[in-house]
Each structure stands twice: as structure tokens, then as C-alpha cells.
Amino acid sequence: MHEKTDRSRVKGFLQARGTSIVNGDGEEIILTGWGLGNWLLCEGYMWLSHNTRFDRPRRIEAVIEEVAGKPYAEQFWKRFRDNYVTREDIRLMAEQGYNSVRIPFGWRVLMEDEPGIRWKEDGFALIDRCLDWCEEFGLYAFLDLHGAPGGQTGANIDDSVDDFPRLFTDExxxxxxxxxxxxxxxxxxxxxxVGGYDLLNEPVRPGLMEGKHEDYLVRRLVKFYEEAIAAIREIDDRHLLSVEGHHWATNTAVFYKRYDPNMVIHFHRYACKPGKEVYDEYLALSKALDQPLWLGETGENELEWFAAMYPLAVSLGIGYNLWPWKKMGRANSPYTVNKPEGWDEFLAYTEGGARPSYDRTKQILDEYLNNIKVENCTAHPEVTASVFRTPGCRVRGTDFDEFPGKGVSFSGLRTEGNIYKYRDKTGMKFVPISDEPQTKAFVFDSGWMNLALELTEGEFAVYSFRGIEAGNSVTLELVCREAATVTVRQDGAEKTVTSLSPGSDLCRVSATLAPADASSIEVRVDGGRIELHSVALG
Known part of the structure; x- marks a missing residue:
């Protein structure tokens, strides 16, 4: 399966062929990559801002002009665009094993915000340059209209003026x-x-029409897709099209028909438990329309969630694109922008604090412009290790392989499901790690990390990993509830047999592994009872 994600398959125009995407040679390719969020459409949270005064491009631009002056602001944005995404970013993405990139942009980067149609050639030049780098290093690039004229979402993410999607109401x-x-x-x-055209990002958010039906906006969305596709196809009949549903690209209502023979059904997943059930509705839709799926935006979660969600997607033939490649804040992107000295002082102004002096502001922003270069960011190789399940990753005990299925990937001996509606048809038992109320650790926390896999006599679970080298080992973290014998096998070969005494403390079982491009690790219990929390490859 993993040969389908290899960058050697980046060649020629992408096409939809049944439920698969194929390259110019007719080979199936499963897309893997990251979105270049914040580059051509800024989002405040990637600057560590969480207030509406500094949450979208037009407001961020206004604040920077206020605190640094118009002449500085004008050159700031040129330096920002030049530094935030460089040739080195694209080289690193390819080097780390990805085969595609999503380029989100706001319309004001490419068009003048005034009556009539006037193009901004410097904006197109930024995209052209990035495409050249993608061609050099072998990454398909998807052009993502993240902020359409007037806004298509009605939120900060589309740079709308008043949090309403005026694309659908204003001529x-x-x-x-x-x-x-x-x-x-x-x-x-x-x-x-150019892998394809992503026509609109996350159109028509929930809650737009309080007390009213929003059907008319969804009808306008369908009409926009029809007209945009017709306009594209007058000129270009070769590129793949990407169509998203409304409500954060999760609602499938717009997919009542095929809009074009050469398109993907594009959906997003964030705040969910990472099991097959989150894909089932889309898999059924893909089969019904005979068109491929693309998980075109996802991420912003725990690394163990990545290790569950994306290998499963690949096993289902679904490509993915994570969000975002770099940002300030949590270390769940490949790169973190280091906070400049005085950054809190700068942000405090956006929250009603005193305005720093012009010179002080310029000093802070100049450091920021230097820090956003990828070579000056803090790298997090564990992120990609988790996405691909290579050394440095940790998998939750509950996230054993789904395929080939019962009797091979997991024992499946239980008859009951579970109250969590998480993998509840596998015949495996999940138990809570803690019975105490759990506070959400972050906005997309689904509570799934409070679950462990219970294994008793004769039960087993298999975990797939990649890129195992000499000296790598696997470590189980578990609680032994009843005296048990735990056996670890690699591709059928016994690696360790460990006898455990009962207790309430977390204990570890480790086994040294043989080098392998891809390997299956089986954890089996012969007698007793354990609660398996995680399986780590190091």
C-alpha cells in the first residue's frame, strides 16, 4: 500500500479513476502532505492571538499598520511572504516523505479589492515560485481558495468583513x-x-442563520460550484477538481450528484475519535458516486491521534493533507515559529493594552520575520514519525490495525460493543484509564486518550510500523490487572515473553526489533489480564 504514497508517483496530471486518484502514467497515488496555512491567508491563532481584533488578514494588516506605520507595514508584508514559505520549506516537506502540498490563499492576494477585475501580478508570482519549487522536489500542489471574494465561510478563516459569506449574496x-x-x-x-483546484474551503459554517433555515445558502453554494466548474472547463479540461461540503467540510448534502467526472470528494476531520467509523459515511458516498475521497484538511491534535488517523486513511485508500506546516504554539506541526522577545507586549495591544512605540514594534516584528524562516524554527520530527508510524512515534493501545481484520489484525473475541462508539464492532474491549471527569485538554480533544485496550487470555492486537532500523525497539505501556504473560512478536517471530505481576502502576515491556521497511508487531496475552495504554517505537 505504501508504494502508492511514494513521491516517485508524482508525475503527470492527476485524474480521478473510479474511487482512486491516478497520475499521468495511470498509477494510483494516495496523497500525503501539509497545508501552507498562514502564508497567503493569515490566521490569528498561528500568531498566538485569540481575539477578534487580530484574527484574520484584513484585521492583522490594520493592526500592523497602526503600530508600525504604513511604510513599514508595506515592506513587512513583502518580507513576510518571502520568508514564511521558501524553497527550503518545500525541500524539507519532500525530504520527509510527503508527496503533495495545499496552498491556501485569500483572494486579495491575487485581486484588487475595488470595483472591477484587476489582477495582482506579485501575488501570482508567489504561487508561480512555489510551483517551481514543487516541480523541483516532486510535490503536487493544490490551489485552495481559502478566502473567496466576500467570504464563503463567514468566519475569520475566509477574511470576511462581517462573519457572513457574502460570496453567495453579493453580485x-x-x-x-x-x-x-x-x-x-x-x-x-x-x-x-498543480494537482488540482480546491474550489472553496469550508463553505457556509454552522450557526449563520440563527432561527432561520440556511438552505438557500447551500443552494447558492451548489450554484457557485456549477458556474465555477463551467468557467474552468471552458479553458482547462485536465485538472482535478476538489469540492467540499458545508459546515466545516463535513456535511455531505451537496454531494447528491457528480459535479464533474474528474473531481474528488473533499472532506475535513478534526474533533473526532480516529476510528474507521469517522470515514464510513464518506466511503459510502465515494462508492455511490464512484469518485475518490480526499481528507484535504485535518490535524491540530495529539500525535497519537495522527498515528491512528492517517495510517488508517491510507489503508482505506484515502489521501490526506494536514494543517498547518508551521505556526507559533503547540508542537503538533513539523515546525514551530519561535516567539520573538516582546511578543506578548505586541499582542497585549490588540487586547486593549498600551501600544508599544514604533521603534519597539519594528524591533519585535523584525525578529518575527527572521524567526518564520524554516531554518530558524524549532523542528518536531516526532510529528512526521507519528503520521507515518516510523521510529519516534507512539500508538494508543486502542489503535491496533483495522485490516486485514478479525483473527489477523486483532482477536475480536468479545461480543459486546462499547459506550464510546469507538471501534465498537471489532470485538475488542476498551476501558477507561480514569473514572474521574476529564477536562478537555484542547478544543479538538475527543476524550479518546482516556481509553485503554483490555486483553485477556488468548487475545491479541497487531500494530504496523515503518522504517525500522537496527537498534530500534518497541515499548508497551500497560497496567497488569491479573498476573499475565505477554508475548511480543515481529512479523511472526517471537521477540520477548514477559511474566507480569498484578498491580495498579503503569509498567513497561520492551523488545528489540529486526530492521524492516514495514513490520507488524503482535501483542498477545496468555493468561491474566492487562490494560494496554500504548505501543511506542523508538
Whole structure:
């Protein structure tokens, strides 16, 4: 399966063929990659801001001009675009094993925000340059209209003026949106490195029409897709199209028909337990329409969640694109932008604090512009290790292999399900690690990390890993509830047999592994009872 994710398959125009995506040679490819969030459409949380005064491009731009002056602000944005994504970012993404990148952009990067249609050539030049790097290093690039004219979401993420998706209600915004896709098709119709056109990111958020039905906005969304696709196909009949549903790209209502033979059904998943059930609705839809799936935005979670969610997606033939490649804040992106000295002082102004002096602000922002270069960021190799399940990753005990299935990947001897609706048809028992109320650790915390896998006599679970080298080992973290014997096997070969005494403390069982490009690790219990918390590859 993993040969389908290899960058050697990045060649020629991507096409939808049944429920698969194929390259120019007709080989199936499963997309793996990251989104370049914050580069061409800024989001406040990636600057560590959590207030509405500094949450979207137009407001961030206004604040920087206020505190640093217009001349500085103008050159700040040129330096920001030049530094935030460079050739080195794309090289590193390819080096780490990914095969694609999503380029989110706001319409004001490419068009003047004034009456009529006027293009910004410096904005297109940024995309052109990035595409050249993608071609050099072998990454398909998806053009993602993350912020359409007027806004398509009605939130900070689309740079809307008043948190309403005016793309669907204002004639000027609508016309600009259609013309923008026509122009993108004209400019990029011959560039095969462009993997596809992502027509609208996360259109029509929930809660827009309090007390009213929002069906008319969804109807307008469908109409926009129809007109945008028609405009593109007048010029470009080769590129793959990406269509998203409403409500954060999770609602499937718009997929009542095929919009184009060469398209993917694009969906997003964040705050969910990472089991097959989160994919089932989309798999059924893919089968019904005979069109491929793309998990085009996901992430912002614990690394163990990554280690469950994305290998499972690949086993189901679903490509994915994580969000985002770099940011300030949590270490769950490959790179963290280091906070400049005085950054809290700068952000305090956006929350009602005193305004720093012009010179002080420039000093803070100059350091920020240097820090955003990837070579100056803090790298987190454990993130990619988790995505690909290579050394440095940790898998929850509950996230054993789904395939080939019962009797091979897991014992499946139980008849009951579970109250968590998590993998409850596998015949395996999940138990809570703690019976105490659990506080959500972050906004997308689904509570799944409070679950452990119970194994008793004759039960087993298998965990797949990649890239095992000499000296690597696997370590189980578990609680032994009744005296047990635990056996660890690698591809059928016994690696360790450990007898455990009962207790309430977390204990560890380790086994040295043989080198292997890909390997299956079986954990089996012969007598007794354990609660398996995690399986780590180090």
C-alpha cells in the first residue's frame, strides 16, 4: 500500500479513476502532505492571538499598520511572504516523505479589492515560485481558495468583513469569485504539478442563520460550484477538481450528484475519535458516486491521534493533507515559529493594552520575520514519525490495525460493543484509564486518550510500523490487572515473553526489533489480564 504514497508517483496530471486518484502514467497515488496555512491567508491563532481584533488578514494588516506605520507595514508584508514559505520549506516537506502540498490563499492576494477585475501580478508570482519549487522536489500542489471574494465561510478563516459569506449574496463578490477561477485555470492549465483546484474551503459554517433555515445558502453554494466548474472547463479540461461540503467540510448534502467526472470528494476531520467509523459515511458516498475521497484538511491534535488517523486513511485508500506546516504554539506541526522577545507586549495591544512605540514594534516584528524562516524554527520530527508510524512515534493501545481484520489484525473475541462508539464492532474491549471527569485538554480533544485496550487470555492486537532500523525497539505501556504473560512478536517471530505481576502502576515491556521497511508487531496475552495504554517505537 505504501508504494502508492511514494513521491516517485508524482508525475503527470492527476485524474480521478473510479474511487482512486491516478497520475499521468495511470498509477494510483494516495496523497500525503501539509497545508501552507498562514502564508497567503493569515490566521490569528498561528500568531498566538485569540481575539477578534487580530484574527484574520484584513484585521492583522490594520493592526500592523497602526503600530508600525504604513511604510513599514508595506515592506513587512513583502518580507513576510518571502520568508514564511521558501524553497527550503518545500525541500524539507519532500525530504520527509510527503508527496503533495495545499496552498491556501485569500483572494486579495491575487485581486484588487475595488470595483472591477484587476489582477495582482506579485501575488501570482508567489504561487508561480512555489510551483517551481514543487516541480523541483516532486510535490503536487493544490490551489485552495481559502478566502473567496466576500467570504464563503463567514468566519475569520475566509477574511470576511462581517462573519457572513457574502460570496453567495453579493453580485460583485460572486462575479469576482467566478472570474478568479477562470483566471487561475487560464494561467495554470498546462502545469501538471498543480494537482488540482480546491474550489472553496469550508463553505457556509454552522450557526449563520440563527432561527432561520440556511438552505438557500447551500443552494447558492451548489450554484457557485456549477458556474465555477463551467468557467474552468471552458479553458482547462485536465485538472482535478476538489469540492467540499458545508459546515466545516463535513456535511455531505451537496454531494447528491457528480459535479464533474474528474473531481474528488473533499472532506475535513478534526474533533473526532480516529476510528474507521469517522470515514464510513464518506466511503459510502465515494462508492455511490464512484469518485475518490480526499481528507484535504485535518490535524491540530495529539500525535497519537495522527498515528491512528492517517495510517488508517491510507489503508482505506484515502489521501490526506494536514494543517498547518508551521505556526507559533503547540508542537503538533513539523515546525514551530519561535516567539520573538516582546511578543506578548505586541499582542497585549490588540487586547486593549498600551501600544508599544514604533521603534519597539519594528524591533519585535523584525525578529518575527527572521524567526518564520524554516531554518530558524524549532523542528518536531516526532510529528512526521507519528503520521507515518516510523521510529519516534507512539500508538494508543486502542489503535491496533483495522485490516486485514478479525483473527489477523486483532482477536475480536468479545461480543459486546462499547459506550464510546469507538471501534465498537471489532470485538475488542476498551476501558477507561480514569473514572474521574476529564477536562478537555484542547478544543479538538475527543476524550479518546482516556481509553485503554483490555486483553485477556488468548487475545491479541497487531500494530504496523515503518522504517525500522537496527537498534530500534518497541515499548508497551500497560497496567497488569491479573498476573499475565505477554508475548511480543515481529512479523511472526517471537521477540520477548514477559511474566507480569498484578498491580495498579503503569509498567513497561520492551523488545528489540529486526530492521524492516514495514513490520507488524503482535501483542498477545496468555493468561491474566492487562490494560494496554500504548505501543511506542523508538
Amino acid at each position: 460583485d463578490s460572486w462575479n469576482k469569485g467566478i472570474e478568479l477561477w477562470r483566471e487561475l485555470a487560464r494561467r495554470y492549465r498546462d502545469r501538471w504539478i
